[in-house]
Amino acid sequence: MPLPGEPLRPIDHSAVGSGAILTRMDVALTTRNEAEMIASILGGDPERYHELIRPYERHVYRMALSFVKNEADAEDVAQEAFLKAFHHLASFRGQAKFSTWLISIALNEARSRLRLQSAVRMESLDEGPGEDGQISPALLRDWREIPSQALERKEVRAMVRAAIENLSPIYREVVILRDMEELSIEETAAMLTISTASVKVRLHRARIMLQKVLAPQLKSSAPQRRWFPWS
Amino acid sequence: MVIECKHVWDHLSGYLDSSLPADTRALVQKHLEHCEICSAILDSTRNILILTADDRVFEFPVGFSERLHARLNEEFHRDTGK
Numbered sequence: 001m002p003l004p005g006e007p008l009r010p011i012d013h014s015a016v017g018s019g020a021i022l023t024r025m026d027v028a029l030t031t032r033n034e035a036e037m038i039a040s041i042l043g044g045d046p047e048r049y050h051e052l053i054r055p056y057e058r059h060v061y062r063m064a065l066s067f068v069k070n071e072a073d074a075e076d077v078a079q080e081a082f083l084k085a086f087h088h089l090a091s092f093r094g095q096a097k098f099s100t101w102l103i104s105i106a107l108n109e110a111r112s113r114l115r116l117q118s119a120v121r122m123e124s125l126d127e128g129p130g131e132d133g134q135i136s137p138a139l140l141r142d143w144r145e146i147p148s149q150a151l152e153r154k155e156v157r158a159m160v161r162a163a164i165e166n167l168s169p170i171y172r173e174v175v176i177l178r179d180m181e182e183l184s185i186e187e188t189a190a191m192l193t194i195s196t197a198s199v200k201v202r203l204h205r206a207r208i209m210l211q212k213v214l215a216p217q218l219k220s221s222a223p224q225r226r227w228f229p230w231s
Numbered sequence: 232m233v234i235e236c237k238h239v240w241d242h243l244s245g246y247l248d249s250s251l252p253a254d255t256r257a258l259v260q261k262h263l264e265h266c267e268i269c270s271a272i273l274d275s276t277r278n279i280l281i282l283t284a285d286d287r288v289f290e291f292p293v294g295f296s297e298r299l300h301a302r303l304n305e306e307f308h309r310d311t312g313k
Binding site for chain 1: 237240241243244245247248250268272275276278279280281282283284285286287288289290291292295296298299300302303306307
């Protein structure tokens with residue numbers, strides 16, 4: 001139900017997560033022939049690898065940073081992922097998109113780095129609710145924050161980053177792959193070797209957890225909004 | 232059939248992904264049309280997804296690309312013995 005004076009009531013559901021729209025990676029691919037680039041690299045022209053990976057640098061770095069939470073480590077993880085992909089390029093058979101294959105290598109590299117950082121101990125302290133428990137969103141009457149404007153504020157960017165980083169790994173992974181990298185439910189399930197039903201459950205819970213954490217924080221950064229009292 | 236708010240919350244993610252069965256989606260839609268709170272929760276969740284997907288959240292470090300490609304060049308030259 002629209003409220004008077006509300007600046008943002010998006011109704012276009014393709015704005016987030018619709019499999020019907022081109023992802024950012026797909027758009028990057030529309031003018032590229034990656035199969036030809038890969039064949040050229042494997043045929044003895046490694047310099048073309050620079051060109052092949054350029055559209056994905058930001059994606060791989062972002063995935064690494066959301067896992068290791070440290071810029072220097074994230075850069076190292078990203079570099080290792082690109083090197084590993086180069087050395088294993090011959091094993092890429094084109095059964096998936098190159099971007100998906102590359103992201104799966106980055107995911108594994110980031111997971112390995114987490115294990116090296118004694119992640120088991122950290123995760124046990126930061127497990128969050130199990131997949132069977134109940135989780136409720138933050139209650140509010142309306143939302144007056146326009147996302148593109150909110151992100152112009154450094155503190156909001158830090159809030160969002162911290163909220164993602166503080167999700168326990170099983171939830172963070174689905175958010176990264178589905179909502180940040182815009183993979184489909186099926187691609188996300190294949191990459192994590194879990195069922196599509198599990199992806200949906202984890203994604204739902206992760207999204208509600210993010211809403212629950214971020215909505216009250218964004219409330220305090222813009223006090224003119226009307227909020228529903230906590231129950 | 233009418234569903235309560237807490238049941239609508241269980242379907243928010245599926246609603247945003249347009250992956251709900253048609254009958255469930257219709258029930259959720261009908262509830263959202265008259266429930267101010269659930270409608271605001273849906274909007275806030277959708278907008279938070281837009282925030283998380285924005286490239287500005289995880290800033291790209293200056294010089295990352297140059298350092299990456301320099302390291303790749305080292306690797307290429309090592310591999311070819313140049």
